[in-house]
Amino acid sequence: MCGIVGYVGPRPAAELLVTGLRRLEYRGYDSAGIATLDGDRVLHRHRTVGEVDNLARKLAAERAPGTTGIAHTRWATHGAPTQRNAHPHFDASGTIAVVHNGIIENYRSIRAFLTEQGIEPASETDTEALAQLIGYLYHDGGNGESGNLLASVRRALHDVRGTFGLVVISRDHPDQLIAARRGSPVLVGVGDGEHVVASDGAAVIEHTRQVVYLDDNELALLTRDGLRASTIDDIPLSKSVSTLEVRLQEIELDGHRHHMSKEIHEQPAALRNTLRGRIDQNEGTVVLGGLADRERELARYQRVILTGCGTAWHAGLIGEYLFEELARVPAEVEYASELRYRNPVIQRNTLGIVLSQSGETADSVAALRELQLKGATTLGIVNVVGSSIARETDSGVYLHVGPEIGVASTKAFTGQVAVLALLAINMGRRRHLSPERTAGLLRQLDEIPAKIERILAMADAIRDLTERYVERENWLYLGRGVNYPVALEGALKLKEISYIHAEGLPAAEMKHGPIALIDRGMPVVVVAPRDHTYDKVVANIEEVKGRAGSIIAIATEGDRHLAELADAIIYVPKTHPLLSPLVTTIPLQLMAYYAALARGHNVDRPRNLAKSVTVE
Numbered sequence: 001m002c003g004i005v006g007y008v009g010p011r012p013a014a015e016l017l018v019t020g021l022r023r024l025e026y027r028g029y030d031s032a033g034i035a036t037l038d039g040d041r042v043l044h045r046h047r048t049v050g051e052v053d054n055l056a057r058k059l060a061a062e063r064a065p066g067t068t069g070i071a072h073t074r075w076a077t078h079g080a081p082t083q084r085n086a087h088p089h090f091d092a093s094g095t096i097a098v099v100h101n102g103i104i105e106n107y108r109s110i111r112a113f114l115t116e117q118g119i120e121p122a123s124e125t126d127t128e129a130l131a132q133l134i135g136y137l138y139h140d141g142g143n144g145e146s147g148n149l150l151a152s153v154r155r156a157l158h159d160v161r162g163t164f165g166l167v168v169i170s171r172d173h174p175d176q177l178i179a180a181r182r183g184s185p186v187l188v189g190v191g192d193g194e195h196v197v198a199s200d201g202a203a204v205i206e207h208t209r210q211v212v213y214l215d216d217n218e219l220a221l222l223t224r225d226g227l228r229a230s231t232i233d234d235i236p237l238s239k240s241v242s243t244l245e246v247r248l249q250e251i252e253l254d255g256h257r258h259h260m261s262k263e264i265h266e267q268p269a270a271l272r273n274t275l276r277g278r279i280d281q282n283e284g285t286v287v288l289g290g291l292a293d294r295e296r297e298l299a300r301y302q303r304v305i306l307t308g309c310g311t312a313w314h315a316g317l318i319g320e321y322l323f324e325e326l327a328r329v330p331a332e333v334e335y336a337s338e339l340r341y342r343n344p345v346i347q348r349n350t351l352g353i354v355l356s357q358s359g360e361t362a363d364s365v366a367a368l369r370e371l372q373l374k375g376a377t378t379l380g381i382v383n384v385v386g387s388s389i390a391r392e393t394d395s396g397v398y399l400h401v402g403p404e405i406g407v408a409s410t411k412a413f414t415g416q417v418a419v420l421a422l423l424a425i426n427m428g429r430r431r432h433l434s435p436e437r438t439a440g441l442l443r444q445l446d447e448i449p450a451k452i453e454r455i456l457a458m459a460d461a462i463r464d465l466t467e468r469y470v471e472r473e474n475w476l477y478l479g480r481g482v483n484y485p486v487a488l489e490g491a492l493k494l495k496e497i498s499y500i501h502a503e504g505l506p507a508a509e510m511k512h513g514p515i516a517l518i519d520r521g522m523p524v525v526v527v528a529p530r531d532h533t534y535d536k537v538v539a540n541i542e543e544v545k546g547r548a549g550s551i552i553a554i555a556t557e558g559d560r561h562l563a564e565l566a567d568a569i570i571y572v573p574k575t576h577p578l579l580s581p582l583v584t585t586i587p588l589q590l591m592a593y594y595a596a597l598a599r600g601h602n603v604d605r606p607r608n609l610a611k612s613v614t615v616e
């Protein structure tokens with residue numbers, strides 16, 4: 001979702017800001033804008049609808065001088081994606097410019113107050129109300145804020161409800177940026193005589209690796225050489241400097257056509273990273289550094305609640321099977337957006353697991369807080385180091401799959417499932433799993449990356465197969481047991497990037513209504529590896545065939561029977577049934593990718609989607 005970049009230093013700001021915006025394009029946006037400040041204290045603002053390229057073209061023709069500036073990619077929430085709604089927003093006098101991520105919930109009452117003062121809105125956005133409020137306080141505040149930019153920002157942030165990551169500049173203070181955060185990430189890159197502030201490390205990494213993360217309700221006053229951090233209430237803070245671990249190569253295409261394809265193909269290496277150092281084959285144990293002294297507590301939890309959104313929620317569903325089967329502990333999964341408002345009953349000895357690639361999804365952060373409030377011990381399974389969920393959970397396990405830039409989540413999903421398997425095996429071993437069974441499971445987990453390599457080697461065949469069905473507008477995905485969530489994930493991948501309507505179902509549920517949809521040639525993808533549900537799935541396949549649907553089967557290598565029944569078949573290597581989602585998911589990711597390509601869509605920038613949903 002929206003992206004922020006800000007710069008103060010000796011270099012011309014515009015070019016650097018636009019490059020920063022390009023690094024944030026993957027997050028999803030529909031308009032872009034920039035404001036720079038030059039020596040004669042003029043704010044130069046340029047805004048365009050659509051791609052950052054449009055903004056870059058505009059800047060090539062018009063002036064954006066200055067060595068201080070802010071820039072933004074907007075994903076519309078309040079008001080259509082138009083030029084006048086794009087950020088930066090100014091106050092009425094044109095003195096102050098603001099870029100903002102998040103939502104100002106009480107913008108209507110702020111706007112009403114401002115209208116009473118004779119200040120009319122110039123856009124439909126909530127952000128403009130904040131910019132206008134800061135400007136009003138700066139010029140007319142009367143409570144000590146007048147003429148004091150920092151005090152005006154503090155006071156305005158006090159008065160707003162909602163979430164923000166923001167940066168403010170003023171033509172009266174040409175060498176300053178003010179950055180603040182509540183619920184939407186902001187980090188400050190500390191360079192040599194310069195500061196680069198951004199909502200995501202990707203925009204900072206080529207300038208510096210040294211960063212300071214702002215926490216909620218914190219603010220930083222930045223000049224070329226100075227970083228003064230405080231709470232919004234003006235309590236001085238001393239912030240520590242962290243090092244960004246991400247390498248530039250990891251966020252670039254590196255010869256691939258799309259980030260999604262790069263990330264699908266990275267999965268063997270990514271999962272080796274996830275597992276590295278966490279499996280002790282000699283001892284037959286799991287070592288999870290992020291749990292530290294809490295690891296022994298795994299033996300005493302009486303209930304596990306897993307939560308997340310979208311693909312992360314699908315991983316949670318797989319986790320439910322893993323925890324119940326391997327650790328014999330009751331587990332349940334809930335959408336974070338439901339859990340946060342449902343007043344859930346949390347008993348003592350409950351482990352709340354929050355799954356999130358970004359660690360910033362608004363509903364997942366809120367669900368985490370709800371679990372903590374009700375007394376659960378919380379554990380984050382997160383990819384982005386230093387993200388909100390990573391910092392707020394009681395303990396955590398990082399995915400270590402590297403930055404995921406493609407909007408459709410792929411390697412984070414398999415990383416989440418691998419971490420859940422590690423956790424469930426660890427918990428199981430502390431309860432009833434024998435050393436032999438544990439060692440067997442861990443060996444099979446360790447072999448997964450090589451098995452994924454074998455599936456990826458069939459990518460061309462999977463492309464050809466997909467192209468046979470790509471004209472069809474409705475697909476079904478069926479699976480049972482631990483592969484039912486895989487069916488859901490396959491359907492989600494297809495719809496989000498190819499815009500084909502797809503529905504995932506537990507295979508037996510098909511009979512209770514959806515079977516009415518099946519007509520001649522409708523693609524029905526059935527995830528049917530050899531496990532205890534296999535015969536039942538085969539029966540479901542027969543039912544589809546009876547209605548002339550086309551079966552695309554995901555089957556275990558060597559399954560001749562399914563080859564005869566299915567219209568098309570993709571084989572995956574045999575593994576432990578509970579670990580099978582780690583292999584059965586891969587062909588479904590590839591099918592979605594090739595379907596989107598065949599339909600001519602921008603795979604990395606699907607319409608209406610944002611990489612990280614940081615607003616409700």
Ligand code: F6R
Nearest residue numbers: 310311312356357358361408409
């Ligand atoms: C789908 C997808 C989304 C995310 C969801 C949660 O491909 O990417 O469904 O899984 O928005 O995001 P995170 O994992 O960042 O909390």
